[in-house]
Amino acid sequence: MSGTQMVYGLHAVHAILARHPDRVLHVRIAERRDDARARAIVELARRHDRPVQRVEPGALTRLLGEVAHQGVAAEIAALPPWSEDDLLTALETAVDPLLLALDGVQDPHNLGACLRTADACGALAVIAPRDRAAQLTAAARKVAAGAAESTPFVSCTNLARTLGLLKQAGLWIVGAEAGGARLAHEVDLTCGSVLVLGAEGRGLRALTRRHCDATVRLPQLGTVASLNVSVAAGMLLYEATRQRALRRP
Secondary structure, three states: OOOEEEEEOHHHHHHHHHHOHHHEEEEEEEOOOOOHHHHHHHHHHHHOOOOEEEEOHHHHHHHHOOOOOOOEEEEEEOOOOEOHHHHHHHHOOOOOOEEEEEEOOOOHHHHHHHHHHHHHOOOOEEEEEOOOOOOOOHHHHHHHOOHHHOOOEEEEOOHHHHHHHHHHOOOEEEEEOOOOOEEHHHOOOOOOEEEEEEEOOOEOOHHHHHOOOEEEEOOOOOOOOOOOHHHHHHHHHHHHHHHHHHHOO
16 A cells, blocks of 8 residues: 555554554644653654644544544554565565464454554564455554554565465464464464464464464363454464563573
8 A cells, every 4th residue: 555644643643653664654643742751752753853833732633533532643654554475575684583374364454453563562564465354444453553654564466376485485384263272372483473363253364374383272272163253363473472572592
């Protein structure tokens, strides 16, 4: 997706200015917002020669809608989706990369939540099929709270084919489902890994499952049959992060 997007909130705007200042086109801050965090954003924007405008609070609500903008917003050049080739090129220099693949997740709010957690866990990218799956809509970007501008989104034609290419590149393909053969913490996720989660309700498709080197499940002590896909993705991503933190000296 090309063009521009709005990022709002103190943390999200500060993060995009710190990481990708060249993509920030304009910063707007409410007139009454003059605390330390707002001043830090102004200073960072001016350091990178990014224009800053003080606006009355209602202007941000009219621009963004009824969202928790915290009196700060930035217009940025949108990060376009990666192609399959972009992903394979990035893998050439990545060390033990962590990727998240979503097999037909259709709710844009779930996609946005997955992107947000993937960003927090340092995932290289989030992968999803182009058809019959959520894409980077405005709703997904809003829930992602800026993560869609820092974590690449790979929209592929055939997820099974992409997983096959990732396996050839040396990555470990780990599928998550309620009937997984092992608990997530019993599987080594410190090497280059792709965590694969299925669609809401349906789970992994048979063809996707056949490309997995292992299937894992999350421990559940209650009576609910399954977890929300974004919650499950978050738990698995943080399990991988936990294992990698323990491995470091």
